[in-house]
Amino acid sequence: TALKSGEVLLLENIRFNASETSKDDGERLALAKELAKLGDLYVGDGFGAVHRKHASVFELAQLLPHAAGKLIAAEVAVLEKLTQSPERPYGVVLGGAKVSDKIGVISNLLDKVNILAIGGGMLFTFLAAQGKEIGKSLFEAESVELVKQLLDRAEKLGVRVLLPSDIWVAPAFANDSPSLVSADQIPSNQMGLDIGPESARAFASAINECATVFWNGPMGVFEFPNFASGTKIVAQALSEVSGLSVVGGGDSAAAVRALGFSDSDFGYISTGGGASLEYLEGKELPGLIALR
Structure with missing residues (x-):
């Protein structure tokens, strides 16, 4: 049955489906096509996964009209400051x-x-x-x-x-x-x-x-x-x-929280450990390519 106005459908963790992380392009695309039937638009906002070539991150975005969510936009804006024009x-x-x-x-x-x-x-x-x-x-x-x-x-x-x-x-x-x-x-x-x-x-x-x-x-x-x-x-x-202080995600974010600091103590705490590092390496990230 179709969703009514104001309703949200939350799916099970997509990584329980082996096709999500498959190395086989065809398997990932087949899953993405099934997922695409569930919606009209795609908003990618999981920055922590943009460095992964996964069905829900890479293929699905390209099957629907798409946009980056506010978190991804904010993360990329901060990382651009670190790579392009740092103070x-x-x-x-x-x-x-x-x-x-x-x-x-x-x-x-x-x-x-x-x-x-x-x-x-x-x-x-x-x-x-x-x-x-x-x-x-x-x-x-x-x-x-x-x-x-x-x-x-x-x-x-x-x-x-x-x-x-x-x-x-x-x-x-x-x-x-x-x-x-x-x-x-x-x-x-x-x-x-x-x-x-x-x-x-x-x-x-x-x-x-x-x-x-x-x-x-x-x-x-x-x-x-x-x-x-x-x-x-x-x-x-x-x-x-x-000035601008940025904590890269993963262990660093866990460390500052475990040691009693709050997120507001820093300019920005990234939600992506691997993703932020790969961006700073200069790598093209699949989840960002798909949202162009």
Whole structure:
């Protein structure tokens, strides 16, 4: 039966249908055609999924008259400011576990930023690339050469790269036995789990100089109270930026909320972790292509 005026039909989570995420174009199109029978217009407003080539994101939009919703419009407007005409000084703070997830972003933003600060698990691959002892810390051997190239390029471009000078370490991945060591000499039986207080202050000071700041990825294992201070100090500095402060979605958004900050403390909190990163990498996002 047709919907009456003022009624809304809410469908089950579309990803329960395997065709939604199928790698087969034909399967996705067949599902999109079924979905298209349910409406006359398509409004795409799930920014967190625009980097996915899924039936309800990509194919369906093209089968109906379409428009971007207000959330997608707002997200893209903010990301355009970060990539096209940022107010300077422009700082990017990156953390999180894997450097391989962020290489593309760093590479694409290097010639746009003034300051690049690196924390989180990914920082140990940077320290290793500089020949430093990193103990049992998280480390991606296959990314070392790329990191060396990025550091060389940053130097040539005059980008100020901030790496931690001190690290909170522990013997195991747990909220126990924290000790503070120099970033130059992490003991062989310890793993780094957060940036130290000196580093956090240096990062905060750099953030305070900036008119535009983008932050993606926690500085340490913020879920453990003993290793949350780096993320908290960086978040506090970001909340005090008088210009544009943008928190990239995913873990960073979860971190600031878990540490007691509210969304209104920042200029903008993105709803898309992967989507915002891929946009900043310069990639074409299927969900945005479909809405043109």
